[in-house]
Amino acid sequence: MRRSVLGGVLAVTASLGLAACGGVGGPPGGGPPPSTGGPGELLVGAGTIMQLEGEPAQICLGAVLTSYPPQCAGPELVGFEGWDGIEHESASGRTWGNAWVVGTYDGTSFTLTEPVSVEPPTGWEPSTDEPSEFPQLCDDPAAGAGGSLAGTDLISQQSDLMMFLEAHDGYVLSYVSGGGDVMNVLVSGDAASARVDFREIYAGPLCVQTSELPTWAEIRAAQDALTAEGEDLGVLSSGSGVSGLLDIHLVVADSAHVSAVAEIVAPWLRPDEIAVTGALAPLVG
Structure with missing residues (x-):
């Protein structure tokens, strides 16, 4: 295998795409099963219903602009009988x-088989995400021990470091711990050498470790490819999350769509380096 996940470490970076506002999918190993994509498959989802005066209602499964009124779009909601x-x-x-x-969903419209509801259907248990952990990767007794950056604004330094990291060859991801002062950084190359570079920018507590997760550049390149080539796949959002993988949220995560996504990102990421979820999931139970 080209990579193995850094054992026991969960990390997070800012998402590079819009966050989904609805959806019932879960991470691999939890939540509802993937969609088969079969004709007439009964699906369940949660989202914002939006109706413009004189037009059919839509179910927004992705991002909603927080203007007033809010703005969003999605599949036509066939069979919607009012509010x-x-x-x-x-x-x-x-x-x-x-x-x-x-x-049921035909790729364009969602046809209701029962009235919309403020509650999930009977017997349906939406998946829940476990709280993310952000472990401090080291003790850094040298932090703030002097040098030209000592005593300066650590918040500003963190911002400067984040800008530097995005251009650093081999940068994977980063997060803060210890109340916000400890910068934890994962890189694909030599951690000791990278730490020397990062210390020139950040005087606070700094932990750097080597990881075999995808790099930030690989994640970004895969996202750009999805934006350019994935228009017909129902991509609602994508970004690097707590796993360090590329999290991709689709309208329906059936086998055909998941395979197409994997093919698009294959120049940068293996299938086990992406996590695909669906806003609409099979109704089971």
Whole structure:
């Protein structure tokens, strides 16, 4: 194998894409099973229902612009019978509210098989994510021990370091711990050499370790390829999360779409270096 995950370490970087506002998918090994993509497969999802005056309602499964009124778009919601029982708002010719939907999806529209609801369907248990851990990777007794950066603003230094990291060859990801002062950085190359470079920018507590996770540059290149080539795959968001993998959120994560995503990112990432979830999941139980 080209890489192995750094044992026991969970880390996080800022997402490079829009965050999804709805969805019921879970990470590999947890949550609902992947969609088969079969005709008439019964699916469940949660999102923002948006209806413009005089037009059919839509179910927004991805990002929602936080203007007033909010703005979003998604599949047409076939069979929507109105807003009774759904908490909603109206402004400037738009009506919106959050709800659960159950039905079938044909790639363009979502056909309801039961009324929308503020509660998940009976027997359905949405997946829950475990709280993320951000372990401090080392003790750094040399932090703040002198030098030209000692006594300066660590917050500004952190910002400067983050800008430097994004251009650093071999940068994987980073996070803060210890109340926000300890910078933890993962790199693909020699950690000791990288730490010397980083210390010239950051005088606070600094931990640097070598990792075999995908680099930030590989994650970014894969995202750019998805943006350019994945228009028809229903990509709602993508970004590097707590696993250090590329998290990709689709409308439906069936085998055909997952395979197509893996093919697009193959020049940079292996299939086990991506985690694909679906906003619409099979209704089981």
